[in-house]
Amino acid sequence: MVALVAGGASAEDEWEQISDGDVTIRVRKRTDIPGGREVWAEGVLDVGLQDIQSVLRDHESFRHWMPYVTESRVLSTGPEGTRVTYTRLDLPVISNRDYVVRVVDEQLLQEDGTGQFRQTWSSENGALPEQKGVVRLRHNQGSWVFTPRGEGKAHFVYRFTVEPGGSIPGFLAGFGQKDAVLDTVRAVEKRARKVAAERTASSQAASKAAPRPL
16 A cells, blocks of 8 residues: 555546556546546455455554555554554655555455455544654545455455655656556565465464374
């Protein structure tokens, strides 16, 4: 979730495809946000959905593995797991950015691991004052939607709008956009694989430690 906002560009605005590899990425302008571009990324991750869900619900850990994130905190929690989170970004060339959002897990996997995982977020700027020297990304909405795609794989749609924030040269607003999206997607996949491996190792260790029947 890097420099994220989302939402409703005009239906007349055309999508431009900027990547057609393992991850398809399309962009279109957002005329209601200065310099804003809506992004749609779609593909398949080579890891189980259970671990992806676990990773994306653990906001406190984002600072350890999510690209550009140097601070990630849960400010408060609400009904049904809703939480208000703070994220600070250290971006190349331009000054630091941050954002405060309300995260909602609109759909979680069933206990048996089947179903769909859908997470959305939207701006909650009033939850934390802006900090001196850090540019607040004030418009911030987006979503992840994951569905199973065979054993140990998950199809995803990652949708958001890049908001540059502050005053920066026009050419920098879109600089690295494709790479930033791919970096985020691959980071989620890598982290989920690590969590899966740790979960498997823990399960195996517990199994070996269990007393054997006489």
